[in-house]
Structure formats: C-alpha cells, structure tokens
Amino acid sequence: DTGVSQNPRHKITKRGQNVTFRCDPISEHNRLYWYRQTLGQGPEFLTYFQNEAQLEKSRLLSDRFSAERPKGSFSTLEIQRTEQGDSAMYLCASSSIYEQYFGPGTRLTVT
Amino acid sequence: GENVEQHPSTLSVQEGDSAVIKCTYSDSASNYFPWYKQELGKRPQLIIDIRSNVGEKKDQRIAVTLNKTAKHFSLHITETQPEDSAVYFCAASPRGSTLGRLYFGRGTQLTVWP
Numbered sequence: 394d395t396g397v398s399q400n401p402r403h404k405i406t407k408r409g410q411n412v413t414f415r416c417d418p419i420s421e422h423n424r425l426y427w428y429r430q431t432l433g434q435g436p437e438f439l440t441y442f443q444n445e446a447q448l449e450k451s452r453l454l455s456d457r458f459s460a461e462r463p464k465g466s467f468s469t470l471e472i473q474r475t476e477q478g479d480s481a482m483y484l485c486a487s488s489s490i491y492e493q494y495f496g497p498g499t500r501l502t503v504t
Numbered sequence: 505g506e507n508v509e510q511h512p513s514t515l516s517v518q519e520g521d522s523a524v525i526k527c528t529y530s531d532s533a534s535n536y537f538p539w540y541k542q543e544l545g546k547r548p549q550l551i552i553d554i555r556s557n558v559g560e561k562k563d564q565r566i567a568v569t570l571n572k573t574a575k576h577f578s579l580h581i582t583e584t585q586p587e588d589s590a591v592y593f594c595a596a597s598p599r600g601s602t603l604g605r606l607y608f609g610r611g612t613q614l615t616v617w618p
Contacts, residue, residue, distance in 0.1 A: 397547075424604055426604070426605070426606075428606075433610070433611070434610060434611070435508075435510075435593045435595070435608025435609055435610055435611055436548065436593070436606070436608050437608070438605045438606065438607070441604065441605055449605060484547070484548070488604060491536050491538075491553065491555070491597075491604070492538070492550055492553060493538070493550070493604065493606060494550060495540075495547040495548045495549070495550075496547060497546070497547045498547060
C-alpha cells in the first residue's frame with residue numbers, strides 16, 4: 394500500500410497521560426500536514442511541514458502539542474497531559490504540490 | 505483567516521437525480537479548492553479539485569464550478585447512485601501551493617435512496 398499510513402488507528406488513554414501518533418506519508422511527498430476532526434465537523438488544520446521544517450502551526454496547537462518530522466519522512470504528533478477535549482480523530486495528509494491525500498487517522502479517546 | 509461556509513448540511517436525493525452542494529469562501533487570495541468524500545469511519549478521499557484560473561472542471565459524473573467574483577464554488581453530481589452516499593467536504597487554500605493549509609467547510613451528508 395503506497396498511501397498515507399497512520400499508527401495506531403485507535404488510542405484510549407486516561408486524562409493526564411501522554412500519547413504519540415505516527416504518520417508515514419506517500420514516499421515522494423515533501424509536504425506533510427496534521428489535522429484534527431471531531432464528529433460532525435470538517436478537518437481543522439494543526440500544523441504543516443515541508444521536508445523537516447515545521448512551517449506553520451495553528452493556534453489550536455497548544456503548548457501541550459508538539460510535532461516533529463526529523464528526517465523529512467515520517468512525522469510524530471505528541472500530546473502531553475491529555476484532556477478530555479483532546480478526544481478526536483487525528484488525520485495526517487501529504488502532498489507534493491496541491492493535492493493532499495489523507496491517512497486513515499488515529500482516533501483518540503481520553504477517559 | 506479564511507472562512508468556508510457549506511450548504512446544505514444534509515441532502516437526500518433519489519437514485520438517478522442530480523445533487524448540488526455549494527460553498528462560499530471569504531479570502532479573495534484563495535486559489536485552490538478541493539472536494540473530499542468521507543464515508544463513515546474512513547479517510548477523506550479527494551474526488552475533484554479546481555484552481556482559480558479555471559471556471560469549471562468535470563470528471564465523469566462529478567463537476568465543480570468556481571465563481572471567483574462571488575467567491576463561491578459548487579460540486580455537481582449527476583446520475584447519483586447509492587454508493588455516492590457519504591459526507592462531502594469542500595475546502596479552500598488561501599495561498600495555493602505556497603503553504604497548502606486547507607480550510608474545510610462543515611460538510612454535507614448526502615443520502616441517495618435507491
């Protein structure tokens with residue numbers, strides 16, 4: 394499968410715990426995006442990488458959130474001290490120029 | 505920032521009929537407008553897109569039109585089939601390929617009845 398992949402697909406955690414998600418983009422894509430989607434809403438932009446450089450961060454991305462793309466390939470999104478409001482689907486997308494292709498997402502449930 | 509409004513929120517049509525979903529955007533600098541289809545529990549799937557130098561684009565039963573002056577764009581699905589049932593999202597990118605961040609509408613739940 395040469396599409397965008399994400400792991401894990403589901404994560405249940407207790408409030409206050411840290412979680413980390415991984416995204417593997419389409420191999421030739423140099424741009425990688427993280428979005429968050431809650432029920433009944435469209436995806437909301439979180440952050441964007443071009444190669445290993447993080448070029449933009451949404452104001453939605455509080456200090457508890459950090460993302461990396463150390464070698465310009467896969468990316469990780471970490472949430473520290475999770476809160477119930479962090480429960481959502483976390484989507485990763487990659488692109489070369491315009492078209493963004495999404496991964497299957499990681500569904501986070503904070504109890 | 506950009507604000508994308510999408511209507512209607514739900515749409516029910518009979519198989520074989522046409523469906524139209526409309527979106528408006530606020531930032532005149534937006535120049536890339538994709539449409540995504542999302543089935544329940546699945547990833548958003550890019551189905552068609554249009555750039556601001558084009559007024560209309562068609563791909564089989566799906567077409568998108570763009571009116572830059574009015575800042576609105578629409579998705580047209582003809583000869584609808586039950587497998588077209590899904591949530592459809594429009595999106596806009598304020599600076600095209602320079603940054604690529606997408607702003608999404610809230611989605612339209614399309615139901616096609618056999």
